[in-house]
Amino acid sequence: MINKELRDKILSMASRKGSEMSEIFFRSSRSFTISAHKGKIEKSSDSISAGLSLKTVRKGKAGFAFTEIIDDLHVEMLVDKAISNMQLNDSDYIETLHSGTRIQDDSSYYSGRYEELPVSWAVDTVLEMEKTAHEADPRIVLVPESGFGFFVDETTICNSQGLENYHRKDGGYLVVITVASDGKQHKTGFAYDLAREPDRLEHNKTARRAASESSQKLGAKSVKSGKYNIILRNDVFGSLLATFIPTMFSAEMVQRGLSPISRSSEDRIASELLSIYDEPHLIESLSSRPFDDQGVPTKRKALIDKGIQKSLLYDLKTAKKDGVEPTGNALKNGYKGQTQIAPINISVEPGEHSLEELIERTGSGILITSVEGLHSGAKPMSGEFSLGAQGFLIEDGKKTRSVEQITIASDILTIFRSVEAVGSDRIFSLPMPRTTITPSVMVSEVDIAGSG
Amino acid sequence: MIDPTIAAATLESALRNGADFAEVFVELKYTNEISMLNGRIESAVSGTIYGAGIRVFSGIMSAYGHTNDLRIDSMTELAARLARSTGGSSPGVSIKSFEKPEIRNRHMVFLNPEEVELSEKAEIMELANEGANSVSDLVVQVLISYLDSVQNVTIFNTDGLEVNDQRVRTRLSIRSVAESEGIKETASYSPGSGMGLEFYNTFDVKEAARRPSRMASKMVKSRHAPAGKMPVVISNGFGGVIFHEACGHALEATSVAKGASVFAGKLGQRVASEVVSAIDDPTIPNGWGSASIDDEGKETKPNLLIEKGILKSYMVDRLNGIKMSMESTSSGRRQDYTFPPTSRMSNTFIMAGNMLPEEIISATEYGLYAKSLGGGSVTPSTGEYNFAVTEGYLINKGRITEPVRGATLIGKGHETLQKIDLVGSDLAREQGMCGSASGMIPADVGQPTIRVSELIVGGRS
Structure with missing residues (x-):
């Protein structure tokens, strides 16, 4: 979430510099991915990103700017750029901001289960999924991707009209790509699964689906127009x-x-x-x-x-x-x-x-x-x-x-x-x-x- | 952008926790994006992108993480977490002091976009709007988008490398919509360059903006392209997207290293007809896909991919180079610090042959003339690709006849390369955005006029 001090600083600076209404959008995300290849973990990633954007409105015209650096210099630059962009705007639409219902939702689409998972769970899952894909059909010659990932997103929107909304969500997914060959032709198969909670992901089923997709495609020919x-x-x-x-x-x-x-x-x-x-x-x-x-x-x-x-x-x-x-x-x-x-x-x-x-x-x-x-x-x-x-x-x-x-x-x-x-x-x-x-x-x- | 002592501490933290190689990529990028619809500025957005990507290897295992928090604690913790996740057990050698290699900057910029007033950018857009609106009454909408960016990068790695680069880019995109008898057709043209605002003094903006309006108003009056297999003559410039999809992606080490490319194991072999030579050249001065160093900090150099039909080289990045026992070809690229780099194209094109384009047309009894192409895609492991014809004509008895619209061309890359039978002398490059594993990156495609002896044209019967 964005702290109140920073929020007030940006909104009041925008108003001082000529914005009639201003809105801050703040998003922070964590994402994790891991993939197996040939029986080993091939790569993984674990990242956090955060940034904010500012929308200023004057006489129905809007300006936008965003930043990933939040220091005094860049906060001022953010406001100045949004204001200049607003002055350039001559759209025939009338821009406005939403006021009204306050929504603070951190549970409808968030389980928190993915963040609690030990890395070993992810490692075992993608390794087993690759193995299952290989074993599902003798014609599978390659599994270029056997991956798992999850994300957590937090969004805050607040504006000079009193809006203060927040939501948090998370989710996870599996992805498998297979290549089947009959010696003459190569065909790829792709399958995925997704779920709000990790225990509902079906990695072996997903692997078999990708394998069968690629194998069934073999022996393909075109048709008459x-x-x-x-x-x-x-x-x-x-x-x-x-x-x-x-x-x-x-x-x-x-x-x-x-x-x-x-x-x-x-x-x-x-x-x-x-x-x-x-x-x-x-x-x-x-x-x-x-x-x-x-x-x-x-x-x-x-x-x-x-x-x-x-x-x-x-x-x-x-x-x-x-x-x-x-x-x-x-x-x-x-x-x-x-x-x-x-x-x-x-x-x-x-x-x-x-x-x-x-x-x-x-x-x-x-x-x-x-x-x-x-x-x-x-x-x-x-x-x-x-x-x-x-x-x-x-x-x-x-x-x-x-x-x-x-x-x-x-x-x-x-x-x-x-x-x-x-x-x-x-x-x-x-x-x-x-x-x-x-x-x-x-x-x-x-x-x-x-x-x- | 970052204190080298923080970078050093980050790299050391990675080595101490099991990595045998680590890299820090720091980026500070300023962007501006303005859009104008029918002469009115609809929106303008400015951005500041800032963050660091940390990559660690243990053998051929890699882990990547990025953050906007570049303080020492956050950086060293992330590096340690990534290094531990590789399960490596390197002896923890410490890094030598950083050395800055001499890199020649071939890409001089005179008018830095960050120092040019917004109103001057808007004037360029107005010129384009005027041009696009001066072609035909059938043109009902004109959308002009203007983009510029100044990307500063610093790369450190455990070999002791410290290197900086600044990449300045600007692009103007003109999209015209023509309407006739209830049918809408759009066409676009998007010149761009690795220059500053001086780019717009190198060509006639107004004239360039007429091109998509001419295309859209011609295509909206045309009937659907025919369906089936036929010879296709592909015009120069953006026509090169055929090489980009049919061959380029499958020559990237990302697919080759896994054996997931139809061109894996084919170095030194004939992969195309002998009229075909192709190159990836990131050193073209101020090119859209150019840079002085790649995103792994290696000084760029031209890479001859195919010479007279023989496969000479892949495009290789550091990690896949280790897997393939090959040197990097300075092809490690990424959209921004949120992506780990991998092998990608820069400015990639089929080189000029010696026929005049008119000779190629007149040598063709019947077929499709693809004058302008849109984007496409490919599955590297099977070579199956597709791309869209945005301006097409039928060829009949060696002459260009009526316009036809809406055809997608499909084929298998390794088969198509063998079927390129005529190559013209009119080499030209155009600008595109290429999406793949490491995000969206600017890349030039290009070629002279070529003929493919047969392709499937996805029209209507």
Whole structure:
């Protein structure tokens, strides 16, 4: 937490130098990682970082600065830079600060269990996980990563309007990467697990999942270009939503005309089988939080309900413009930079079918198990994408051979409208930094390019 | 930035607790980021980044930690904790006195961004905004981002090294959005350099800013690229992202040392067609990916990777060098003090051949001309890569014909390198940000115009 003396010093200096309202954001984090390679601990890291940022506001214009040095010289520099940046600003948005509800939460998303773990627990876990991955299948030739990590984050936001919020959270995860070979082809597998408490992490299961993922991919070939019925596996559907939903539902992007959807809610934009929520309080998600990075309490909201467009995501300035309440979706990356509008946990309502049932219903098509190049091949503003992909051929209602060297091209709204069935197999993603909780979905008639 | 006696005490604490090598990396970095949307400054953020990263080795085992608290107790405690975690039992030799090597600074800076008024930076952005808005009525939004940073680093290690460097960088990014009949298309161009503000006197900012507007307004009127396998001619400059993804990442020791690269064990062998030579060169004066020393304190030097198709060298950092019994190639880089360094690219490009770009086009019966590319990614252990075409045209009977949009190109790096059959003479480099194990770092990609005899084009049928 930030001490009161420093807080008062910064706020009063900012006010003396011309800021009408000022806000301090303070974050301190501890992170620990450890990895095994070839039966030994290969590397570990253990770090603490802390920093603070200042937002100043005058006549509706904001300025930002942050620092990792907290001495007299740099505190003054912080204030001076925020003020100069504020003077340069001529945005047409009216900036303001949040006052109101005081939230002090150090237990909802914090167990403290990870910090108590002896290092030997972590060492044993990653070593055993690597061993299990190797032993799971004779075709595993390499386990480039067998790792465990945890984090503890503490966030304080306080401002000249009386806001004083604090929360603390922690969480841990396992990551395994495997390489399988049949002498002709190499294929990688990736698996992870995550949990609020260490005893819920399943390291042997995770290792076997990665091993089976890479081995099953062997014998892959491309397919003939054409339109296919496809299944986007739960994790792949999650990656697509994490790429498109933030821009699509950001009130700022919608207000600027840079989203593929418009302001008007109650339009049908998806198949009635599809419902998507932002659910910020799910205990199992490592992204969950009680308030956003402007101090506004977070809350559950529907983005798409049975195919109908519902709420947008708002921060303070965009809510003011549309004359609505902010939705608690102003997020930033640590203490650096400023907030961006984004969902916290993108959660898709599960359907009734297992993945096997979806495969059977598809009859013939492709099960997509990974997509690559989301940062370059996807265009969130238009919704269009063309991505490298891998998966499995579906023939006669069964998963058959492995598929590689294909691309999948479409746009997200067409995908939403073409959802024909939703799976029951929801999976929590790693926080990257958003979490998705998504099932597999069956989608009709998607363009696939291959070598034929 | 740090008292050398604190650095010495930190290193000694690591040695006393079992490490056989230790390094302290101290960073003080000032950053400015301004964004302008449609001519209005939307936001400006300034930052001060300050901290130390401590790295210890025991054999090939490594541990890393970082902190913002650079007082002696915090530093020596962290070093001891890291050293103990490696389980090593070095005899605890003490370090020799620090020696500062003579490092030649090839990257002179004349207008330090920290000494230039914000209003002058805003003027450069206004010029760019004017340029981008002077192309077509189809352009509906123009976003200009301006970035600068001054990074001061000091590196100490138990070999007795003490070395300083200052890296100044500035970059202007212009993104234009064009809209036509309900379709939106964006294009961007982001020139950057290891110079100060004098960079903006080396080219016509207004003219440069027209480029993304021209691209976006052309692409928004185009149909989707076709799907399937075909010859692809890739333009010079940012086209070099194909080498960066298809080959560069898999030549980093990070993957090679583990055998997790398709190029592991292939030194001296033919890995590309013989028209291909490629280099990683961090010494280019004021280059975007240049520096006088790498982030392990080693003076940088050019590294010829492929010569006429034969694999000559990997990019090697200190730790992977120990694992591979190879010398570091001054390729240890990191985003900042919060990351341990590892082998990374700097300015990496395919070298010039001797065909004119027009000759390459006219030698191609049918295919795709990828005039401008976006980013991409790769899995080094399988060589499978992808990258996006941001401005594309069809080639028909040796001529460039209609524009096409939205294609991603995919392939396997080791196969693609063998399929580069024509190389032009028009070498150019462009600036990118490269993300990998040690964070996001500035890196140049580059190449002359090349042809790949076949690639999978991820369009629509």
